[in-house]
Amino acid sequence: MDISVVIPTRDRASHVSRSLQALARQSFPRERFEVLVVDNCSTDNTREVASEFEKSFAHFRLLYESQPGAARARNCGIRDSAGEIVLLIDDDVIPSPQLLQEHWLAHRREPQSAILGRVTFPWNGSESPFRWVLTHRPEYLQSFRFADPDNVPFNHFYSCNVSLPRSAFAQVGLFDEEFRAYGFEDTEFGYRLVRSGVRIVFNPQAEGLHDFQRTFVQFAENRFQAGESFYRLLEKFPELNSWSAQQGNPHRRWIARSLGFLAFPLVPFFDSRPPVLFRFLLPVLGRACACHLQYQFWRGFATAARADQMKG
Numbered sequence: 577m578d579i580s581v582v583i584p585t586r587d588r589a590s591h592v593s594r595s596l597q598a599l600a601r602q603s604f605p606r607e608r609f610e611v612l613v614v615d616n617c618s619t620d621n622t623r624e625v626a627s628e629f630e631k632s633f634a635h636f637r638l639l640y641e642s643q644p645g646a647a648r649a650r651n652c653g654i655r656d657s658a659g660e661i662v663l664l665i666d667d668d669v670i671p672s673p674q675l676l677q678e679h680w681l682a683h684r685r686e687p688q689s690a691i692l693g694r695v696t697f698p699w700n701g702s703e704s705p706f707r708w709v710l711t712h713r714p715e716y717l718q719s720f721r722f723a724d725p726d727n728v729p730f731n732h733f734y735s736c737n738v739s740l741p742r743s744a745f746a747q748v749g750l751f752d753e754e755f756r757a758y759g760f761e762d763t764e765f766g767y768r769l770v771r772s773g774v775r776i777v778f779n780p781q782a783e784g785l786h787d788f789q790r791t792f793v794q795f796a797e798n799r800f801q802a803g804e805s806f807y808r809l810l811e812k813f814p815e816l817n818s819w820s821a822q823q824g825n826p827h828r829r830w831i832a833r834s835l836g837f838l839a840f841p842l843v844p845f846f847d848s849r850p851p852v853l854f855r856f857l858l859p860v861l862g863r864a865c866a867c868h869l870q871y872q873f874w875r876g877f878a879t880a881a882r883a884d885q886m887k888g
Contacts, residue, residue, distance in 0.1 A: 577635065579609040579676055579739070580659030584641075584649030585667035586616040589625040591787065592667040598784075600632040604676035610635035612657055616649040617642060647751035647761040650735065654750060659742070666736040669695060669784040678782035679739040689775045690744065692728055693737035693782030694720060701862075706792040706846045708862030709869065716799075716869065717788065725778035733766025733776055737784050740769075748772045752812075759802030760809050767813060792846040792865070796872045803876025811884070829870065836871025839864040 581599060585592045592613065599611055611633050613626045623638065630636045641652040654662055661683055665671065675693065682691040695718055701711030710716055718734045748768045755761035770776065790798070810816055846865045850857050 577608070577610055577659040579604070579661045579663055579680060580653075580657030581609060581611045581663045581665065581676070582614065582650060582653030582657060583612070583665055583667055584614045584616055584646055584653065585618065585622055585626070586644070586649070587618045587620045587622065588667050589618070589620050589622045591789075592622060593625050593629075594670050594787065595665065595667055596626065596629040596632070598671045598673075599676075600629065601673055602671070602676045603673050604680060607634045609633075609676055610637070610657070610659060612637045612639060612653040614639045614641050614649040614653045616646075617644050643753075645753060645756040645761075646735075646758075647753045647755050651750040651753065654745060657742075661739050661741060662745070663739040664735045664737075665784065666786070668787045668789065669736050670787055671737075672783045672785075675737075675782055675784055678779055682777065682779040682782065683739065683741065686726075686775070686777045688741055688743065689777045690733065690769060691739045691782065692732065692734065692776050692778045693739070693784060694778070694780045695734070695737050695784050695786040697786055697788060702849070702858065704792075704847050704849050705858060705861035705865040706795070708858055709866045710788070712862065713866055716795075717786070720778065720780075722778070725780075726775070728776035728778050730766040730770040730776070731763050733762055733769065735762035735765075736786060737782065738762075738776075739782075740774075744769065744774055747774070755805055755808060757801035757805050758798045760805035764809050764812065767809075767816070792843070796843075796869060799869045799872040800876035800879075803873040803878075804880040805876075806873070807877045807880035807884070829874070832867045832870045833874050834871075835864070836867035836869070839868040839871075843868065 583595060615623050626638050639652055639656055641649045650664060663679055679691050699707045701708045722728050722732055751761050751765050755764060842864050845861060
């Protein structure tokens, strides 16, 4: 088996269906790859929808992980996989027809490296203040802004479209299952990976469409959880505190968080496109939206810190 595609999913039957449809149309020979869908405690019809694709692939398995968490679900699929290369994609990523072929070719060029694929998004930033933020601040989801595509920093290890040789997991272990909330479980793994000497190489031709469908309120909750996870990352690797301090001006962060708190009354407007006469307000509302997301992130960070102090 050349490639094992691992897709963790939970309560997103329609999303995983679109992803599997695209995987069934790959240019890569179907007998050379397997697809493993890991149902992570879904309460919808995810299992029924996924099982309908069994005949679409030469090698297909539907697994079940009873403990919630993206790290647990990915590890379940990785442990059960058989491929020389393990490709991780999210259930809301729709692969291009050449995705598997491009990952495979990149591993032939760069053996023993992790190959980071590119994702695009189905919006242009004019749809709402929230979409404006995601367009102008791609680091909230996935940002491919780095100086050297042949030596990508660890914080750009995005598990939505990335492949690794099986030997990498033997070298650094699996995802840390203590990261149960949203975010940073892939950053934590990427840090261990790069620290062990494995390079992350960007292949923009290995492309997928990230069909991101969360509302602003849902994503704000994700940012709160990401703040909690970021605290756990810094607790696990204290040396990353200096790296974190370099990621932005602390005074600007404080101002943004303060403005984000004051932006609470604007939350109902962040998912709506302004009327034509008020379209000029889109960047203003977008910046307010970004500040509120920063506020939620650091509120989650502070919550995790207080909980940790209470335990101590």
